[in-house]
Amino acid sequence: MLTFIGLGLYDEQSVTVEGREALRAADRVFAEFYTSRLVGADVDDLEAAHGIDVEVRDREGVERDPDAILAAAEAGDVAFCTAGDTMISTTHTDLRMRAEDRGIDTRVIHGVTAQSAASSLTGLQNYRFGKAVTLPFPYAHGGDDVPGSVIEAIEANRERGLHTLVYLDIKVGTGPTGPDPDHEEYMTAAYAADLLADGWADELGVVIARAGSPDPVVAADRLSALADRTFGDPLHMLVIPGDLHHVEAEALVGLADAPETVLEE
Structure with a gap:
């Protein structure tokens, strides 16, 4: 399973309750902050607030070579996070379609945009x-x-x-x-x-x-x-x-x- 989670606009508390629970339930959590970021929190804040480890990917590792994300989602429950909403402005539809093509179930938990x-x-x-x-x-x-x-x-x-x-x-x-x-x-x-x-x-x-x-x-x-x-x-x-x-x-x-x-x- 690959779950796309929008973290909202500002800090580690901006994610919805549904998104928070999905983050905590995931086996692995990936994120990208090259298209936007939470100006009120850094990765350490996210990890401490939600009891998770966050693996930050650069543009190359999301858009051109996402195999590490997809392979992890084939083996377990994976969360992929961005600031805002993962599918509005910061659009990761391509990653979702790649997952679907590999038979990986996906879902989207929206964030404030x-x-x-x-x-x-x-x-x-x-x-x-x-x-x-x-x-x-x-x-x-x-x-x-x-x-x-x-x-x-x-x-x-x-x-x-x-x-x-x-x-x-x-x-x-x-x-x-x-x-x-x-x-x-x-x-x-x-x-x-x-x-x-x-x-x-x-x-x-x-x-x-x-x-x-x-x-x-x-x-x-x-x-x-x-x-x-x-x-x-x-x-x-x-x-x-x-x-x-x-x-x-x-x-x-x-x-x-x-x-x-x-x-x-």
Whole structure:
């Protein structure tokens, strides 16, 4: 059996009760933290809280050479964990299909996701979001600006009046000069706002920092203004709103300190 477990958004306590019980019942527990991480806990915290040993796999060991995970799941009960939800944004459908092809039973125990938290914390209605995008560090795509695919997706959403959730790049194990096992880099919302302000300086943006933590930050302003602010420790996200329902506009003023003058434009 291979059980995919979403650990939630913040620390070792963010996993659901169902997920916690599955972790403790597993013969072996694998995890990856290259696509996201729990900013309020490390592997030692997870192990101590749940009485488990966690085997952390890098991208190569999950996406290209997952045989150790699959072989263990053929022999016993295995848990595979990520921050958030294992099948939303951090998608491991390929690993699940490989398991199914080998006759291994699988199941998914969901965790709270950044996607749902973005809607919940900002007051922006979930069904008014369009296609989400990931904004990479410029060095990651060989350019010095925002990739055309990101611009096109945001513009397509705006034309339909939809909000865009912008996930911000995380680089673990690789840096500007190539593979580096000690490299960890998390794009900040201010950096992202600065990149996007080149094309949309006066447009409204909404920052969400440390969703799921005891002290999340939600801030709305023009992208050019957000670029000059700091929002503390990672992880950060950014939303580019589309057309706002009056309740959404009121929520951004009340929950994110959006300038009313920006919303009136």
